[in-house]
Amino acid sequence: MQRRSAIRNLTMAVGGLMSLPTWASAWTPESVGHVSTLSFSEESTLAEIVETIIPETATPGAKSLKVHQFAMRMINDCYGEAAQKSLKDGLATTDIASKLAHGKVFAEIAPVQRLELLKQLANSPDTATKQFVNMIKGLTIQGYQNSEYVMVNIQKYNMAPGFYHGCVPIAKAQAKAEKKADR
Numbered sequence: 001m002q003r004r005s006a007i008r009n010l011t012m013a014v015g016g017l018m019s020l021p022t023w024a025s026a027w028t029p030e031s032v033g034h035v036s037t038l039s040f041s042e043e044s045t046l047a048e049i050v051e052t053i054i055p056e057t058a059t060p061g062a063k064s065l066k067v068h069q070f071a072m073r074m075i076n077d078c079y080g081e082a083a084q085k086s087l088k089d090g091l092a093t094t095d096i097a098s099k100l101a102h103g104k105v106f107a108e109i110a111p112v113q114r115l116e117l118l119k120q121l122a123n124s125p126d127t128a129t130k131q132f133v134n135m136i137k138g139l140t141i142q143g144y145q146n147s148e149y150v151m152v153n154i155q156k157y158n159m160a161p162g163f164y165h166g167c168v169p170i171a172k173a174q175a176k177a178e179k180k181a182d183r
Contacts, residue, residue, distance in 0.1 A: 037072065037076055037084065038072060038087075038088070038091070041105075041107075042088065042091045042092075043068065043072070044107050045091050045094060045095060045105070045106050045107055046068045046071065046072065046087075046091060046136070047063045047068040048063070048106055048107045048114065049068075049091075049094065049106070049114075049118065049136055049140075050062040050063060050067045050068045050071065050136070050140045050143075051063035052111065052114040052115055052118055053118070053136070053137055053140045053141075054067070054140060054141070054144050055111065059149075059150075059153075059154065060149060062140050062143070062144050065143075065144060065147045065149055065150075067139075067140050067143040067144050067147065070139070070142075070143035070147075071136060071139040071140060071143055072087075074139055074142075074143075075087050075135075075139070083135065086128060086131060086132050086135065087132070087135075087136075089128065089132070090128070090129065090132025090133070090135075090136070093121070093126075093128075093129055093132070094106050094117070094118075094121065097117060097120070097121060098113075098117055101113075101117060101120075102117075118133060121133050122134070122137075
């Protein structure tokens with residue numbers, strides 16, 4: 001009986017690992033879906049944290065690309081219960097620290113104050129708080145770099161490199177190839 005359950009668990013783990021890259025690379029908010037493990041206020045706090053880490057400039061910020069949904073999905077699906085608890089506790093700690101320092105929750109303070117607060121939390125003597133900030137920072141960078149917008153518009157990612165131009169006369173194609181070979 002134990003052998004069957006071990007084989008079943010191994011099969012499920014391999015299947016999960018094989019399906020992970022399909023949505024974690026060039027993901028979109030629609031492909032990630034909505035994760036409802038957090039309350040509305042906790043989700044808005046997480047959205048403001050990721051926006052503080054990668055703010056909107058000439059390119060969209062992490063909040064507008066919905067990187068917080070990616071982070072929630074990764075923590076919910078790929079991390080253990082300890083990380084899920086760390087997420088909830090870290091969001092509560094962030095709001096408490098913001099209320100103590102500025103009298104408002106994290107989502108209501110100015111962007112400069114948010115950045116300073118995150119720096120303070122990252123340098124906190126509490127290891128759980130440090131781990132929370134580092135986990136969210138890592139997932140924000142990973143989610144932003146692997147988002148469809150960044151992959152297509154910034155990194156110019158092509159699924160299959162090279163193009164096939166079937167309507168180009170052979171003489172022109174040969175001339176281009178010779179020109180490239182001469183360089």
